[in-house]
Amino acid sequence: xxxxxxxxxxxxxxxxxxxxxxxxxxxxxxxxxxxxxxxxxxxxxxxxxxxxxxxxxxxxxxxxxxxxxxxxxxxxxxxxxxxxxxxxxxxxxxxxxxxxxxxxxxxxxxxxxxxxxxxxxxxxxxxxxxxxxxxxxxxxxxxxxxxxxxxxxxxxxxxxxxxxxxxxxxxxxxxxxxxxxxxxxxxxxxxxxxxxxxxxxxxxxxxxxxxxxxxxxxxxxxxxxxxxxxxxxxxxxxxxxxxxxxxxxxxxxxxxxxxxxxxxxxxxxxxxxxxxxxxxxxxxxxxxxxxxxxxxxxxxxxxxxxxxxxxxxxxxxxxxxxxxxxxxxxxxxxxxxxxxxxxxxxxxxxxxxxxxxxxxxxxxxxxxxxxxxxxxxxxxxxxxxxxxxxxxxxxxxxxxxxxxxxxxxxxxxxxxxxxxxxxxxxxxxxxxxxxxxxxxxxxxxxxxxxxxxxxxxxxxxxxxxxxxxxxxxxxxxxxxxxxxxxxxxxxxxxxxxxxxxxxxxxxxxxxxxxxxxxxxxxxxxxxxxxxxxxxxxxxxxxxxxxxxxxxxxxxxxxxxxxxxxxxxxxxxxxxxxxxxxxxxxxxxxxxxxxxxxxxxxxxxxxxxxxxxxxxxxxxxxxxxxxxxxxxxxxxxxxxxxxxxxxxxxxxxxxxxxxxxxxxxxxxxxxxxxxxxxxxxxxxxxxxxxxxxxxx
Ligand code: ADP
Ligand code: MG
Numbered sequence: 001x002x003x004x005x006x007x008x009x010x011x012x013x014x015x016x017x018x019x020x021x022x023x024x025x026x027x028x029x030x031x032x033x034x035x036x037x038x039x040x041x042x043x044x045x046x047x048x049x050x051x052x053x054x055x056x057x058x059x060x061x062x063x064x065x066x067x068x069x070x071x072x073x074x075x076x077x078x079x080x081x082x083x084x085x086x087x088x089x090x091x092x093x094x095x096x097x098x099x100x101x102x103x104x105x106x107x108x109x110x111x112x113x114x115x116x117x118x119x120x121x122x123x124x125x126x127x128x129x130x131x132x133x134x135x136x137x138x139x140x141x142x143x144x145x146x147x148x149x150x151x152x153x154x155x156x157x158x159x160x161x162x163x164x165x166x167x168x169x170x171x172x173x174x175x176x177x178x179x180x181x182x183x184x185x186x187x188x189x190x191x192x193x194x195x196x197x198x199x200x201x202x203x204x205x206x207x208x209x210x211x212x213x214x215x216x217x218x219x220x221x222x223x224x225x226x227x228x229x230x231x232x233x234x235x236x237x238x239x240x241x242x243x244x245x246x247x248x249x250x251x252x253x254x255x256x257x258x259x260x261x262x263x264x265x266x267x268x269x270x271x272x273x274x275x276x277x278x279x280x281x282x283x284x285x286x287x288x289x290x291x292x293x294x295x296x297x298x299x300x301x302x303x304x305x306x307x308x309x310x311x312x313x314x315x316x317x318x319x320x321x322x323x324x325x326x327x328x329x330x331x332x333x334x335x336x337x338x339x340x341x342x343x344x345x346x347x348x349x350x351x352x353x354x355x356x357x358x359x360x361x362x363x364x365x366x367x368x369x370x371x372x373x374x375x376x377x378x379x380x381x382x383x384x385x386x387x388x389x390x391x392x393x394x395x396x397x398x399x400x401x402x403x404x405x406x407x408x409x410x411x412x413x414x415x416x417x418x419x420x421x422x423x424x425x426x427x428x429x430x431x432x433x434x435x436x437x438x439x440x441x442x443x444x445x446x447x448x449x450x451x452x453x454x455x456x457x458x459x460x461x462x463x464x465x466x467x468x469x470x471x472x473x474x475x476x477x478x479x480x481x482x483x484x485x486x487x488x489x490x491x492x493x494x495x496x497x498x499x500x501x502x503x504x505x506x507x508x509x510x511x512x513x514x515x516x517x518x519x520x521x522x523x524x525x526x527x528x529x530x531x532x533x534x535x536x537x538x539x540x541x542x543x544x545x546x547x548x549x550x551x552x553x554x555x556x557x558x559x560x561x562x563x564x565x566x567x568x569x570x571x572x573x574x575x576x577x578x579x580x581x582x583x584x585x586x587x588x589x590x591x592x593x594x595x596x597x598x599x600x601x602x603x604x605x606x607x608x609x610x611x612x613x614x615x616x617x618x619x620x621x622x623x624x625x626x627x628x629x630x631x632x633x634x635x636x637x638x639x640x641x642x643x644x645x646x647x648x649x650x651x652x653x654x655x656x657x658x659x660x661x662x663x664x665x666x667x668x669x670x671x672x673x674x675x676x677x678x679x680x681x682x683x684x685x686x687x688x689x690x691x692x693x694x695x
Contacts, residue, residue, distance in 0.1 A: 011059065012255040013052050013133040013140075021051040034129045035185065035328070037165075045097025052133060053082055053095035056140040064095060066103035066125040067141040069156040070110040071562045073456050075287050076146075078105045079139055100142060101127050111565075113558025115152050123148045128157060131284050134254050143284050152555055156458035159550050160280055163465035164188060166548035170469045171325060171333065171349075173476035177485065178345045183327040188465055189445075191276030192286045193320040195453050196293055197268050197305040198240055200694035203686040204303035208585075212577045213570075214307035214454070215372070218586075218668055220675040221313050222689035239695050240270065243300045247272070250292050256285040266315040267692040276322060276445075279465070283458050286319075290454070302695065308452040309375035311688060316376045317453030321460055324445035325349065325468070335444040344489060351399075351496040352475060353446060354389060356467035357439055358503035361387035362524055363467060363541060364439070366532035367460040368450035369563075371570040374528050374657075376452065383438030383450050385532075386518045386525045388505035390437035396506060399497045402490075436509035466550050473548075529567050530653045536560050564649045571656040575640050575664055582633050585684040586671055590626055593682040594619065618677065625674050632667040639663045 009016075018027055026047040033040045040048075056064070065077040084094040103125040112123075125144035133142045146155035153159050164187065171186035204210050209217040244261050251258040257275035264271050272293075274285060290306055297304035309316035325333040334350065337343045357364060364387050368377065376382040391399070401408035434440055438450045451460055475492060482488040502521040507514060518525060526532040535541060537560050545551035551559070597615050604610035639659050646652035675683055686694075 007249055008252045009255040011135040011253040013055060014255060015132075017055060018048075018051075021055060023047060026051075030129070040101065040129065042097055045101050047097070049095045049097045049100035052100065052140065053093060056135055057082065057093050059135050061135050061138050061140045063138065064099070064140040064142065066105060066127075066144040068105075068125050068144045068146040069283075069287060069456060069458065070146060070154060071113070071156065071559070072111060073156075073454070075291065076105070076110065077139070077141065095140075103142075103144065105146075110154070111562045112148065112154050113561040113565075115148055115154065115554060115558040123154050128161065128280065130161075130278070131281050132255065136254065136288075152552065152558070156456050157280065157283070159462050159555070160283060160458045160465075162550045163462045163469070163548070164279060166469040166550060167325065167465045167472070170472035170476060173480070174345075174348065174472055175327070177476070177479050180327075183329060183331075185328040186333070187326060187328065188279045188461065189276045189324050189326055189332075190279045190282035190457060190461060191274060191322040191445075192282060192451075192457050193271055193273040193322070194286065194289060194293075195264055195269060195271050195317040195319065197266070197310055197317065198243065198270060198297060198302045198695055199268055199305065199691045201298065201301050201303045203691050203694050204305075206684075206686050207691070208581055209574075209577055209685075210303070210305070210310065213574045214305065215310045215375075215574075216312070216688070216691075217574060217578045217664070218581065218671045218675070218685065219312065219688045220672040222687065222692060237695055239300060239302065243297060243302060244270075244272075246300070247292055247296050250296060251285075251289060254285075254288055254292075256289060258289070264315070266311075268695060269315065269317070276324075279323075279457075279461050283456060283461070286457050306454040308370070308372035308454060311692065312375075314688070314692070315381045316379075318376065318382055318449065319451040319453050319455055319457065321448040321451050321457055321464075322442070322445050323448060323461065323464055332444050334441075334446070344486075344493075347399075347402075347493050348475065348489065349472075350395075350441075351493050351500070352471040353468055354503060355496050355500045356464075356471045357387060357389050358500040359471070360463065360467040360544070361503065362526060362532070362535035362538075363463045363544075364448070364460070365450070365524070365526050366529075366535050367463040368448075368452065368455070369526075369529040369532040370452055370455070371529060371567045372454065373450075373452035377450060378527060383436060383509055384515065384525070385527050386509070386515065386523055387438055387450075387503070388509065388514075388518065388523065389446075389503050390434040390440035390506055391504050392434075392441060393506065395441065396504060399501070399504075402494050403498050403501070405494075434506060434509075437505070438509065462550060466544060466548050469548055470544055528657055529563075530650070530657045533560060533563055533567075533653075534650065536563075561649060564653050567653050568643075568649070568656050571660050571664075572640070572643070575636060575660050578664055578667060579633065579637060579640075581685075582629070582667065582671065586629075586674070589678065589682050589684050590622065590629075590674065593678050594622055594626075596679075596682075597622075621677060622674070625670055625677075629667070629670045629674070632663065632670055636660075636663040636667050 018030060022030065026044050029044045030040065030048055032038045063079040063081050065079045067075060067077050070076050082093040082095050083091040085091055105125060123146055125146050128143045128145055131143035133140060135141070145158040145161065147158060148154055167188060168186045172183060175183050175186070207216060209215065248258050258272055259275050261270065261272050263269065272289065274289070276282060277285060293304045293306070306317060327333070334346065336346050365385060377385045398408050440447045440449065448460055448464065451457065478492065479485065479488060502523065505514065515525065526535065537556060542553050542556055545556060546553065597618055600615045601612040604612050643652065643655055643660065646655050
């Protein structure tokens with residue numbers, strides 16, 4: 001086995017390979033395109049494409065694809081071979097600059113939310129030069145953005161790149177005010193921690209609900225769940241360990257810095273965290289990570305579950321989006337500084353994030369909304385649906401002192417003189433990290449913890465980047481006009497904290513008291529996806545995204561439609577799967593089991609009046625529950641039929657949430673009860689205990 005260093009990035013057409021293989025001029029031109037977003041000339045593109053093709057062919061690749069991220073949430077690719085016929089009937093391997101830079105996938109069945117009528121279905125893909133090409137399964141993959149012919153974004157990458165431009169522009173205005181004219185670019189960075197379950201593949205294949213919907217729609221609670229918390233950071237089982245090693249190696253080859261791995265709280269649950277990267281690259285890498293998790297698990301006879309809530313009553317899967325802002329020279333702008341001036345700059349960025357989170361709490365909330373994540377947010381394992389921020393006692397104390405205009409005494413009882421100009425160095429407070437907070441400051445970054453595990457991190461980062469860009473823009477507008485920078489800066493920090501401190505909450509976000517207090521503070525509590533999504537199409541949202549050129553009004557509407565439809569479809573498929581499972585697996589099992597029991601009393605009688613109370617008890621219990629089952633099944637079928645009458649997408653989504661989901665829960669209750677009575681050999685589905693302790 002090769003060493004990590006040889007492996008790392010070996011399948012990536014990254015900087016070292018570019019430098020080695022490209023003529024100097026072409027290399028320089030490409031670097032300029034990458035770092036400054038300059039246009040890539042056709043002749044340079046041809047040179048790059050050719051070098052890329054030679055490199056890829058040497059590595060065994062035969063095909064290339066424009067790899068993109070449509071609104072389905074997963075990645076799409078359409079493979080083309082490099083081969084080209086020659087006049088003498090031979091073939092040569094060819095790849096042109098045109099093919100590298102632009103593609104036209106016939107992607108008419110990908111969701112566009114009405115943006116693209118089918119007659120002009122052929123959207124096009126363009127190379128995102130900031131994300132390196134890589135080889136996966138013998139195919140050279142070129143990360144691309146996907147747009148319609150009229151230039152509207154049809155994917156998750158385009159608006160993310162736009163939001164990064166927005167925050168770059170505004171943050172550099174702020175840096176200039178602090179005398180920094182050297183930063184060429186400001187980027188946001190992301191390190192997504194990814195949770196997942198691993199179960200035995202054979203069990204998985206026996207669960208149509210897992211196969212079709214990603215989660216178990218039935219399943220009685222196992223006698224042992226996660227109560228003992230003995231899985232958390234426990235030793236890795238050999239199969240899991242082998243899976244993780246291969247996953248890590250494959251990720252390293254693709255330049256993904258997968259770093260930590262450990263068991264999570266729930267049995268069979270694990271986590272992978274990469275070292276952070278520029279947001280759009282981190283997004284690409286996270287998509288690759290999820291894809292590889294599934295395919296490598298499969299090779300190891302395992303199934304990787306990325307659904308937010310595969311098992312009721314057991315912790316679900318989340319994704320923690322660690323986010324920060326930094327310059328191209330690597331200065332983290334959310335890192336408390338060493339000098340008063342650095343600290344003043346830090347405090348300004350900090351209050352910008354505070355204001356952004358408060359002003360745009362609804363957008364942040366909806367960026368983490370999905371039918372699957374509705375099972376987590378607000379339940380006692382994930383943050384509530386209420387957005388609040390954790391700053392820790394130290395930082396909160398400092399901001400409160402600034403607000404009050406008093407001196408701040410830190411925990412070590414050192415007096416600190418406050419006033420932005422003489423702000424002292426203060427320690428990072430890592431001790432009281434609050435695990436219940438949806439949005440926590442963790443020393444030099446924010447950890448947005450509401451995301452579902454299967455999410456593309458694109459959406460939440462589009463909102464974060466744009467919201468913070470907007471506040472930085474407001475700050476820059478005010479401060480650029482000032483003729484007393486230091487004084488006005490101090491006032492701005494004070495005023496901003498004072499106006500937005502309601503969003504700061506360092507207590508227990510899981511408590512019932514917080515829900516009441518949050519309401520008193522005027523914070524919003526959008527409990528479900530159906531409550532949250534309409535916030536996307538408000539004027540406030542449209543204005544924000546239009547101002548920073550992230551989404552046009554048409555793009556917002558198309559996305560709203562897609563998200564709502566996906567919510568409804570998810571529940572529809574779940575309901576259909578439940579009905580199908582009940583009719584074709586549960587009911588036959590009930591009949592078979594009852595048939596066995598029912599024969600017994602007669603036999604016992606013939607043997608001389610033996611006690612038949614057990615059979616009678618079981619029969620009557622199962623018969624009673626079976627009656628209920630039939631009723632609930634019919635109700636669900638009827639409720640589902642009635643959904644056809646709803647025209648409006650919001651009304652339909654509400655119907656699915658209130659009526660369909662309710663009927664599903666009622667049916668599940670009966671089936672789960674039956675599972676605890678019916679003989680194990682008769683029950684058609686592997687149990688929770690079998691799945692969770694199968695590896
Ligand atoms: P925990 O499990 O305690 O929340 P981890 O160490 O597992 O923390 O994950 C922390 C994540 O934060 C890692 O992915 C790490 O790369 C990322 N991270 C660290 N610094 C930054 C930063 N400046 N910007 C974005 N992400 C960061
Ligand atoms: Mg974390």
